[in-house]
Amino acid sequence: MGESEEKKSTKRDKIRWRWVIGASITIVLAIALASRTKPEISPNFGDTNKSCQCSQGKHRHKGTVEDCCCDYETVDHLNGEVLHPILQELVKTPFFRYYKVKLWCDCPFWPEDHMCRLRDCSVCECPESEFPDSFKPFQRTLSSGDLKCREGKPQAAVDRTLDSIAFRGWTETDNPWTYDDETDNSEMTYVNLQLNPERYTGYNGTSARRIWDAVYSGNCPKYPAEELCQEEKILYKLISGLHSSISVHIASDYLIDEATNLWGHNLEIMYYRVLQYPNRVENLYFTFLFVLRAVTKAAEFLEQAEYDTGNPTEDLKTQSLMKQLLYDPKLQAACPLPFDEAKLWKGRRGPELKQKIQAQFKNISAVMDCVGCEKCRLWGKLQVSGLGTALKILFSVNDEENLIQILQLQRNEVIALMNLLNRLSESVKFVHEMGAAAEMGRMHYSSRLKSLAQRILASIVNT
Numbered sequence: 474m475g476e477s478e479e480k481k482s483t484k485r486d487k488i489r490w491r492w493v494i495g496a497s498i499t500i501v502l503a504i505a506l507a508s509r510t511k512p513e514i515s516p517n518f519g520d521t522n523k524s525c526q527c528s529q530g531k532h533r534h535k536g537t538v539e540d541c542c543c544d545y546e547t548v549d550h551l552n553g554e555v556l557h558p559i560l561q562e563l564v565k566t567p568f569f570r571y572y573k574v575k576l577w578c579d580c581p582f583w584p585e586d587h588m589c590r591l592r593d594c595s596v597c598e599c600p601e602s603e604f605p606d607s608f609k610p611f612q613r614t615l616s617s618g619d620l621k622c623r624e625g626k627p628q629a630a631v632d633r634t635l636d637s638i639a640f641r642g643w644t645e646t647d648n649p650w651t652y653d654d655e656t657d658n659s660e661m662t663y664v665n666l667q668l669n670p671e672r673y674t675g676y677n678g679t680s681a682r683r684i685w686d687a688v689y690s691g692n693c694p695k696y697p698a699e700e701l702c703q704e705e706k707i708l709y710k711l712i713s714g715l716h717s718s719i720s721v722h723i724a725s726d727y728l729i730d731e732a733t734n735l736w737g738h739n740l741e742i743m744y745y746r747v748l749q750y751p752n753r754v755e756n757l758y759f760t761f762l763f764v765l766r767a768v769t770k771a772a773e774f775l776e777q778a779e780y781d782t783g784n785p786t787e788d789l790k791t792q793s794l795m796k797q798l799l800y801d802p803k804l805q806a807a808c809p810l811p812f813d814e815a816k817l818w819k820g821r822r823g824p825e826l827k828q829k830i831q832a833q834f835k836n837i838s839a840v841m842d843c844v845g846c847e848k849c850r851l852w853g854k855l856q857v858s859g860l861g862t863a864l865k866i867l868f869s870v871n872d873e874e875n876l877i878q879i880l881q882l883q884r885n886e887v888i889a890l891m892n893l894l895n896r897l898s899e900s901v902k903f904v905h906e907m908g909a910a911a912e913m914g915r916m917h918y919s920s921r922l923k924s925l926a927q928r929i930l931a932s933i934v935n936t
């Protein structure tokens with residue numbers, strides 16, 4: 474080989490090695506990234522609503538749920554045996570399935586938001602004849618055909634079909650924890666929650682991110698910041714727990730294939746948004762127990778409340794389900810005090826701190842008017858109102874003995890509270906039953922990716 478041939482060959486070798494090293498670095502980076510972040514919408518590594526025996530394993534959380542008085546295993550057991558089955562029935566009753574809400578996007582914080590333009594959609598009126606007379610004063614409707622009203626996403630629209638129903642026996646009362654938009658009834662609409670399940674809607678990007686950022690950064694500073702006191706930490710955990718629950722619902726009812734309208738589980742989303750962060754799972758359990766404590770604290774009130782919708786059979790069933798839930802012997806024996814609210818607001822700063830946190834939570838409830846997807850706004854408003862109701866029960870009434878005389882709840886607050894508890898119960902169940910499958914699927918996915926990368930690397934080296 475001549476000198477110039479040798480030089481050329483060395484140059485070729487150098488180029489080849491640079492290429493091999495470059496490719497290897499890219500592959501290693503790709504593996505690292507793939508095992509940390511989630512591809513946006515990717516193949517479902519779980520299943521599509523099939524139950525799988527191997528997925529019935531326990532998740533890795535053990536011991537007592539932080540700041541609560543119950544352990545994970547007990548929560549899973551009670552939820553599966555008692556709470557989930559009763560709640561599923563309860564939320565289907567006429568009393569609990571209709572929610573009165575102002576769905577207009579009256580964002581008080583960023584009026585220029587282009588994603589939040591649903592007020593414009595109020596021009597798409599539905600024919601009045603579609604609704605029962607008793608609802609007419611409250612109707613404000615959108616045409617079901619106009620996709621512009623939902624940012625082009627049919628799955629983000631609220632179904633406003635209603636049954637005939639009457640409400641009696643409830644007074645309007647204020648909640649110091651929430652921003653009250655009950656004032657103008659002409660802007661309110663009734664929604665059948667059963668027709669509008671909380672599920673994937675396609676709402677994401679800067680609009681959704683801005684809401685979550687506003688909720689966390691403006692209202693409850695990022696935890697774990699050491700200087701946060703117990704009460705602030707609890708506000709953060711409630712919001713984070715609710716956020717986890719929303720993500721779990723997106724994952725459990727996901728639009729897998731838009732073309733064929735195939736819905737199913739997306740365990741990858743559950744893993745990457747919730748399970749890979751142990752504190753998000755913890756916060757979900759915490760929020761569930763917090764709301765459960767509020768419900769059991771208000772047991773006497775909830776037992777005596779009027780669940781009158783003009784359908785005696787259904788109303789008796791509602792009353793009976795409510796009693797079963799409130800006084801279940803297994804619940805009372807295994808988890809008599811899910812959360813101990815008496816420990817909070819102690820010390821000199823107590824009252825001042827309470828006012829501050831109350832104002833923060835009120836702000837969070839106002840931010841819900843900025844959610845740029847109608848169905849997400851419905852569930853965001855309902856669940857934040859449910860949390861506000863729990864806060865009102867736990868922290869606005871100290872005298873538990875005389876709670877029934879002091880506590881006043883609106884019908885809508887009770888509906889929000891019980892539907893929130895049901896949503897949290899569904900999330901806890903899904904995490905418990907599908908968590909192991911999601912983790913295994915993720916490991917399987919990563920190892921498949923790794924072996925693919927190894928094969929590519931080997932073939933590069935061989936060449």
Ligand SMILES: Cc1cc2nc3c(=O)[nH]c(=O)nc-3n(C[C@H](O)[C@H](O)[C@H](O)COP(=O)(O)OP(=O)(O)OC[C@H]3O[C@@H](n4cnc5c(N)ncnc54)[C@H](O)[C@@H]3O)c2cc1C
Nearest residue numbers: 672673674675676677681684685713716717723753849853
């Ligand atoms: C009130 C509300 C209701 C919504 N309802 C729906 C719905 O019904 N259906 C639907 O498809 N979409 C809904 N969305 C949108 C959805 O929540 C996500 O914002 C969207 O799917 C994009 O998700 P993401 O992966 O970008 O992260 P996001 O869920 O938007 O999270 C944003 C950031 O918050 C932090 N974060 C995430 N989870 C937690 C947690 N549990 N605790 C603490 N921090 C956390 C992370 O830093 C993350 O990057 C809703 C949004 C809002 C604000």
